[in-house]
Amino acid sequence: MSEELSSFLAAMHSSKHFEEAAYETLRAMLLCAERALESGRFSRRGRLLRGVVHVRPDDAYRRLTVLEAESVRGRKQGEGALTPAGQDVALLASASAWRAVMEHGCAVAIDVNLKSLQPLGGGVPGKDVRPQSATFNQDSQRRLLGRQATHVCVFPLRVPGGRIDGMISFEAECMAALGQEFIWQEVGRQLQLLADISVAWLTGLPPRPIATPGTDDFLPVIGASMASLVPVLRVFAQQEETILVSGPTGAGKSRLARWCHERSGRRQGHFESLDLTTVPEDLQMGELFGWRRGAFTGAVRDNPGSIARAEGGTLFIDEIDKLSLKAQAGLLHVLEERTYRVLGEGLGDQRANVRFIIGTNANLREAVRKGAFREDLYYRINVLPLRVPPLDERQDEIPLWARYMVSRRHQEKSPGGQARITPEAERLLLQSAWPGNLRQLDNIIRRAYTLAMVDQGGAAQELELREKHVQQALAYDAAPEDSQLIDALCHAAKAFLQEAQRRETPLDIDLAESFRGFVLGTAAKQVGREEAFRLMGRESLVKSRNHQKALRRELEKVEVLCREVRRPGPEFLELLTAEGGESSGGA
Ligand SMILES: Nc1ncnc2c1ncn2[C@@H]1O[C@H](COP(=O)(O)OP(=O)(O)OP(=O)(O)O)[C@@H](O)[C@H]1O
Numbered sequence: 001m002s003e004e005l006s007s008f009l010a011a012m013h014s015s016k017h018f019e020e021a022a023y024e025t026l027r028a029m030l031l032c033a034e035r036a037l038e039s040g041r042f043s044r045r046g047r048l049l050r051g052v053v054h055v056r057p058d059d060a061y062r063r064l065t066v067l068e069a070e071s072v073r074g075r076k077q078g079e080g081a082l083t084p085a086g087q088d089v090a091l092l093a094s095a096s097a098w099r100a101v102m103e104h105g106c107a108v109a110i111d112v113n114l115k116s117l118q119p120l121g122g123g124v125p126g127k128d129v130r131p132q133s134a135t136f137n138q139d140s141q142r143r144l145l146g147r148q149a150t151h152v153c154v155f156p157l158r159v160p161g162g163r164i165d166g167m168i169s170f171e172a173e174c175m176a177a178l179g180q181e182f183i184w185q186e187v188g189r190q191l192q193l194l195a196d197i198s199v200a201w202l203t204g205l206p207p208r209p210i211a212t213p214g215t216d217d218f219l220p221v222i223g224a225s226m227a228s229l230v231p232v233l234r235v236f237a238q239q240e241e242t243i244l245v246s247g248p249t250g251a252g253k254s255r256l257a258r259w260c261h262e263r264s265g266r267r268q269g270h271f272e273s274l275d276l277t278t279v280p281e282d283l284q285m286g287e288l289f290g291w292r293r294g295a296f297t298g299a300v301r302d303n304p305g306s307i308a309r310a311e312g313g314t315l316f317i318d319e320i321d322k323l324s325l326k327a328q329a330g331l332l333h334v335l336e337e338r339t340y341r342v343l344g345e346g347l348g349d350q351r352a353n354v355r356f357i358i359g360t361n362a363n364l365r366e367a368v369r370k371g372a373f374r375e376d377l378y379y380r381i382n383v384l385p386l387r388v389p390p391l392d393e394r395q396d397e398i399p400l401w402a403r404y405m406v407s408r409r410h411q412e413k414s415p416g417g418q419a420r421i422t423p424e425a426e427r428l429l430l431q432s433a434w435p436g437n438l439r440q441l442d443n444i445i446r447r448a449y450t451l452a453m454v455d456q457g458g459a460a461q462e463l464e465l466r467e468k469h470v471q472q473a474l475a476y477d478a479a480p481e482d483s484q485l486i487d488a489l490c491h492a493a494k495a496f497l498q499e500a501q502r503r504e505t506p507l508d509i510d511l512a513e514s515f516r517g518f519v520l521g522t523a524a525k526q527v528g529r530e531e532a533f534r535l536m537g538r539e540s541l542v543k544s545r546n547h548q549k550a551l552r553r554e555l556e557k558v559e560v561l562c563r564e565v566r567r568p569g570p571e572f573l574e575l576l577t578a579e580g581g582e583s584s585g586g587a
Contacts, residue, residue: 004028008194012201017208018055018063021201025168026051026067029194033170034069036187046174046182049149055157055203057165059365060246060387061232063207095241097154099379101167107192109184110152112144118181120153120188143240148173151182155195157202165203168195218259220404223397225389236384237263242335242356244381247388249361250439254540256388257316257357266355269313273544274306276322278553280513284327286343288334295344307340310354318540320381321362321373332377356381391434391441399426401438405445406465413453417461424467432474439537447473499565507564514561517554521572524551529575552576 008028015021030051037046048069055063100108100117107120117132144152149171157166170191174182213222213230222230236243237260245253254273261271279287286295290305306315317323323331334340335356339349358381367373391398402421410419425448434440448469453459455469492515500507523532533539533547541547555576562569 005197009197012198015201015205018202018205019065019208021198021205022053022063022065023067025194025198025202026053026065027072029168029170029191030067030069030072032190032194033172033183033187034073036183036190037172040183040186042174042177042183045176046151046172049147049171049173052169052171053157053166053202054169055166056385057203058387059382060385061236062228063202064232064235095379095381095383097152097169098167098382101154101156102164105156105158105162105164107153107155107184107188109181109188110154111179111181112141112150112152113178115141118184120185120192144171147171150174151177151184153182153184153188153191155188155192157195157199159199159203165199216259216262218255218262221397221400223394223400225394226397229386233260233386234263236260236386238265239384240355241383242358242381244358244360244383244385245388246360246364246385248390248437250437250537251361251388251390252438253359253361253388254316254318256386257314257359258543260357261314261316261355264314264355266313270310271314271316271544272306272310273316273318273540273546275538275541275546275550276317276319278538278541278550279322280510281322281324281327283553284324285330288327289330289340290342292342292344299344305342307334307352307354308342308350312353314355314357316357316359318359319362320358320360321364321367325372325374328374328377332374332380335377335380391437395430398430398434398441401441402426402429402445405442406449406463409446409449410463413459414461414463417463419449419463419465421465422467425465425470428467428470428474443537444470444473447476511557511561511564514554514557517556517558518570520551520554521558521570521575524575525572 008024011024011028012021015024030048033048037043037048050066050068052066053063054061096117097108097110100119104119109118109120110116111118115133151172151174152169153172154167154169156164157168159165172182207228210227210231212227213234215222219226219230233256243257243260245256247253257273258271261267274287276284286299286303286305288306290303290308291299293299293302306317309315317331330340334352338352340352341349364373364378364382368375368378391401399421402425406419406421410417429441429444436443445465448465449463451469451472452463452465456463496507496512520532520536523535526532527535529547529551530542533542533550538547538550541550555573559569559573559576562573
């Protein structure tokens with residue numbers, strides 16, 4: 001074994017944390033590439049810029065780090081340090097590079113100017129290793145060229161068994177090699193060997209312990225598992241590429257999206273949020289791209305659409321798996337071309353200056369396999385993927401969230417007052433299961449808070465939330481046996497069926513979707529619009545000021561049902577005309 005290889009192995013063995021292993025790997029690979037460059041035909045006409053380690057097992061980033069080539073020149077092993085990935089550090093996260101690496105199972109070389117991609121071979125048997133066009137869009141190309149990268153090479157991080165848990169990318173500048181492969185073909189095997197050796201350390205070592213990142217209004221609690229994600233998220237926030245935030249419902253995906261917006265260069269722009277569970281499939285195109293008056297029956301006025309509303313800012317699209325195949329094609333076009341057409345506009349495309357953050361709690365890979373989600377769109381949005389762990393995996397956060405939520409509630413009710421939660425009450429919360437995540441915890445705290453307030457005889461400056469309050473709130477949450485909801489729904493279903501049997505023409509089952517409108521309308525009438533949305537777990541719509549619009553959409557469905565069965569509408573339909581202000585509540 002060469003001396004160099006054995007000293008590389010020794011350096012790996014003595015690495016205690018991911019950062020040390022990443023530094024040694026990138027250094028060894030950069031030096032190896034540098035030697036090949038010096039002795040080859042592009043000597044003194046090209047230079048290596050940087051290497052980046054991307055660890056992304058299970059399709060979610062865990063670690064990400066950068067080493068500038070400049071910083072290793074002339075330094076010995078163990079000297080120098082990784083550049084903390086941040087605002088001014090370039091990050092290659094090309095969706096098409098990742099896709100190509102996954103598909104071919106081998107390294108790929110990219111010519112940025114030509115937008116062409118060359119698999120270096122040795123991967124999936126039978127795969128085409130001829131040059132092909134890379135599908136990165138003009139923005140990615142512009143960004144790469146903007147940081148002088150004319151040539152990029154990406155090596156898979158293959159764990160034993162063949163699974164790819166990440167990649168190592170290198171960027172280089174060499175105008176003389178335009179339209180050629182630069183040095184990658186010559187040095188590819190050696191670089192892949194170094195990547196293969198390092199993979200166990202890169203994917204297995206823990207990160208270097210860091211001080212807990214500071215909290216703020218958008219991320220008020222950071223426990224141990226979130227703390228290791230925050231540095232990655234901070235880098236993501238500052239990029240322009242699409243972020244894919246996955247995680248269970250109520251885990252805090254939309255808040256993280258907002259956090260990213262606030263830490264991005266677009267924070268002066270608008271943060272727009274579109275929750276696809278609230279938009280029926282046939283309205284999705286309109287909600288995204290907007291429409292002109294008369295574009296379709298019922299389009300009585302112009303609607304700019306979410307993309308236009310987010311112009312210059314960020315658009316968070318939640319529950320992306322609910323997007324129809326037709327709207328998926330439209331979104332793909334926007335992501336690739338950065339242009340879209342407003343419905344009913346005739347000719348003329350609009351430019352979209354928007355950063356996208358996508359949320360999902362579905363397994364999108366599985367949806368692709370079933371044909372419900374476009375593969376090309378999946379790769380296009382899967383550029384910077386991140387998984388928010390469920391609350392059960394963030395046990396250390398539970399008491400902190402509980403304290404935060406109690407005091408937030410108290411500040412709303414009694415500004416300037418003091419609220420505390422007793423240690424016994426916190427212990428009880430820790431012993432519970434949280435399938436509904438932060439949203440469920442927030443609901444329990446709200447309920448327990450109300451119980452504590454009733455116990456104290458009303459609002460007061462000081463409030464103590466005790467074990468018994470949490471106990472009662474939890475007991476209420478555990479599906480009471482005498483719940484009338486299911487019985488009432490069975491009644492409603494029978495009434496719907498009877499109506500259908502009574503008529504000569506069919507009663508479209510889609511009209512049953514008006515139930516949401518009945519629930520929201522009743523709630524809005526009783527407790528006010530904002531609280532209604534909070535109670536129904538859609539606080540994000542209130543925050544993004546989209547709740548009026550969502551309410552209108554649901555109430556319109558109630559109106560359609562009433563027309564269809566020729567019955568006057570229920571009282572809450574007045575909300576349709578009393579648009580704008582918050583309803584008085586308590587009616
Ligand atoms: N950063 C935060 N600050 C305050 N409350 C939060 C925060 N994150 C989550 N919560 C609480 O958890 C609830 C759910 O958060 P959020 O809407 O971000 O989750 P989600 O993962 O996007 O859910 P869904 O997938 O259902 O849309 C919020 O309504 C709020 O009560």
